[in-house]
Amino acid sequence: MDHQPRVHGQSWWSALRVMPRWDVMARRALRSQRLKRLMDIMVAGLALMVGAPLFLMVALAVWCSSPGRLFYVQRRLGQDRKPFGCIKFRTMVQGADRQLRRTLKNSAQLQDDFCRGFKLKNDPRITPVGHMLRRTSLDELPQFLNILRGDMSLVGPRPIVRAEAERYGEAIDQVLSVRPGLTGLWQVSGRNNLTYAQRVVLDLQYVSQRSLVLDLAILWRTVGVVLFPKDNGAY
Incomplete structure (x- = not known):
């Protein structure tokens, strides 16, 4: 007579054999991470070589x-809360941070607008060339250097400044468990037409569902968003 415990009609030993092994799952996850990193290095290196004239x-x-510096480097939170310098072409006048503090100090309305999304829609600090660079996302070209250094990935959650971390609540550790990305799910799902809360939800959705297939799909859609933008681009 069979006295073995049953699991959904199977003996515990039979049920155990069909359960996914954690060591197998861990190896698959590690292999996926290595392939993702390899893709990051290859694409970023190729982009910097081919795009050198641009x-x-x-x-x-x-x-x-x-007049001023070519690049704007801002401290962002990377994987596991490790800070790094996120590099962009400068799109604002020199001394933009000081000007922002003066502007916000003199306008409660602008303070509210900035606190909602950490951006100003009609930012007076942006230069004419800066508007063009943001509209075409060309200001983010130097971030391929961040990718080569391992600070960022091609695809991932948006890199945030430390002041934004509290907006994510308990989800911040989940978001910062992976490298931030040059592009991501929310950038191809509405971009500046999304609220800040919607961006957070999409970042969390990416982290929970991330895969190489999803990365490739986002990269493909990013090409379309950059070449055929439906809005005025980043502001």
């Missing part, structure tokens, strides 16, 4: 249009 033209446009 990189130089953008740098020249920034230099000629506004």
